[in-house]
Amino acid sequence: MIIDFNAYVGQWPFRRLPARSAAxxxxxxxxxxxxxxxxxxxxxxxxxxxxxxxxxxxxxxKNYGGRFIPLAVLNPGYPGWQDDLEECVNxxxxxxxxxxxxxxYLLANDECLKLxxxxxxxxxxxxxxxxxxxxxxxxxxxxxxxxxxxxxEQLAAKLPNSRIALLESRDxxxxxxVKYGNIYFETSRMTSILGSEIMNLIQSVGASRLxxxxxAPLKYISPALLKIRLLKESEEVKExxxxxxxxxxxxxx
Amino acid sequence: xxxIDCHSHIKNKVWDxxxxxxxxxxxxxxKLEIDAFCCSTLxxxxxxxxEFRMCNDVILKAMKEYPGKILGYCFVNPGYQAESxxxxxxxxxxxxxIGVKLYNxxxxxxxxxxxxxxxxxxxxxxxxxxxxxxxxxxEASEQPNLSNAQDIARLAGLFPEAMIIEAHLGGGGDWEWxxxxxxxxxxxxxxxxxxxxxxxxxxxxxxxxxxERLLFATDLSMEEGVGKMIDARIGDEEKRLIxxxxxxxxxxxxxx
Numbered sequence: 001m002i003i004d005f006n007a008y009v010g011q012w013p014f015r016r017l018p019a020r021s022a023a024x025x026x027x028x029x030x031x032x033x034x035x036x037x038x039x040x041x042x043x044x045x046x047x048x049x050x051x052x053x054x055x056x057x058x059x060x061x062k063n064y065g066g067r068f069i070p071l072a073v074l075n076p077g078y079p080g081w082q083d084d085l086e087e088c089v090n091x092x093x094x095x096x097x098x099x100x101x102x103x104x105y106l107l108a109n110d111e112c113l114k115l116x117x118x119x120x121x122x123x124x125x126x127x128x129x130x131x132x133x134x135x136x137x138x139x140x141x142x143x144x145x146x147x148x149x150x151x152x153e154q155l156a157a158k159l160p161n162s163r164i165a166l167l168e169s170r171d172x173x174x175x176x177x178v179k180y181g182n183i184y185f186e187t188s189r190m191t192s193i194l195g196s197e198i199m200n201l202i203q204s205v206g207a208s209r210l211x212x213x214x215x216a217p218l219k220y221i222s223p224a225l226l227k228i229r230l231l232k233e234s235e236e237v238k239e240x241x242x243x244x245x246x247x248x249x250x251x252x253x
Numbered sequence: 254x255x256x257i258d259c260h261s262h263i264k265n266k267v268w269d270x271x272x273x274x275x276x277x278x279x280x281x282x283x284k285l286e287i288d289a290f291c292c293s294t295l296x297x298x299x300x301x302x303x304e305f306r307m308c309n310d311v312i313l314k315a316m317k318e319y320p321g322k323i324l325g326y327c328f329v330n331p332g333y334q335a336e337s338x339x340x341x342x343x344x345x346x347x348x349x350x351i352g353v354k355l356y357n358x359x360x361x362x363x364x365x366x367x368x369x370x371x372x373x374x375x376x377x378x379x380x381x382x383x384x385x386x387x388x389x390x391x392e393a394s395e396q397p398n399l400s401n402a403q404d405i406a407r408l409a410g411l412f413p414e415a416m417i418i419e420a421h422l423g424g425g426g427d428w429e430w431x432x433x434x435x436x437x438x439x440x441x442x443x444x445x446x447x448x449x450x451x452x453x454x455x456x457x458x459x460x461x462x463x464x465e466r467l468l469f470a471t472d473l474s475m476e477e478g479v480g481k482m483i484d485a486r487i488g489d490e491e492k493r494l495i496x497x498x499x500x501x502x503x504x505x506x507x508x509x
Contacts, residue, residue: 015429018453018486032484134449136387137427189448193281193475195271220450223480230284230476
């Protein structure tokens, strides 16, 4: 069993992706052996009202049963997120995903805290990608910052009952984030064979706070998968990272 | 399917290279089924002849410890012309290194580089040219003499007999821009290395350059390097070329 906790459906405005629709993402998942993917709308990165992307996503994935777990993209700086959140829960969304670097707010601002608090009260986890692309080759109109770890720490400290999954994270072992039990780390950018970052992080925080994700279809899937498969860890630890922890975050258990 | 990583590194006493030793490369080789690594080691700024000789000594030692598994690039600073040419002659002809590694000391088309290029043409060995088109200004300012694909195309036009490898398609910024610039430049190869694993990169590179001009590499991003090749939706024959046969062909061209 493998759950990809970091996947998307939709268009990326700055590059033509090889897979954009749910059907195309399913094809990728099948080839890579991914059973289930937690997905959010990529279209919502630049929509003024990101909730429109949630509704598009829902329509696109409706024929694929349990293969996709939808996560709602909400912008706490845009009116009506409370209603949108309620609607998403009613539609079966199992978590929220925030893009503060594209929606122009800080994680610790008041509205964002309200949103994360509300989501947490509804037992929804909150996933936040540090970035959606490597900044070195960014399009000139894509000025989104990488999310700072200090921002994430502030959020985690202010809302200890939240469950925050930091996607595209790396170099976290020596940061304050490791002491917050409510922060989970997605592993696709960490080193495995050379550098052993994943193994060291397991030693620091335990295997229960790491989740596998790929970044597909923005990124190839196999690089992230190899990092877990080739870990010098027990099968039990790998299972935790590959699906059990994600299953808990998504409320599937 | 032979896998030759055409862009790798090991540490030296000045540059830590993430602590990578020949032994750690061998461990990665076992796990990722890599048959050989083409390695250099560097120092930064304006390396003196003593520094680049030290680097090449480190590589030679690794080559002797792991014959056939670690292959060497001779690193030089073209600003030291006489010393660089002597070093290349010695390392390629006497020590059996497979090519020359150039970093960012000069733009690759700077006339100071020409004697080095002529030497590689004489020896029929490739130049692995550190490169990138970094669109983020803050990042770009860190390497003012970083060569990009246009620079490399310019050099390739000046020396059509040279074999130039543009380094790290996945670590040099806007890779689509690089491919557009190098499409018709027949004497430039591109290595696939780098931490960037944008889906579609290898397919588009194959479409624009042809599999014959792509070389598998990691630049120490190990799972990324192998994983992007595994996922690429290209034919097995194309993968065979990229994974190792193209590099074997290049290495078979040497004159001495």
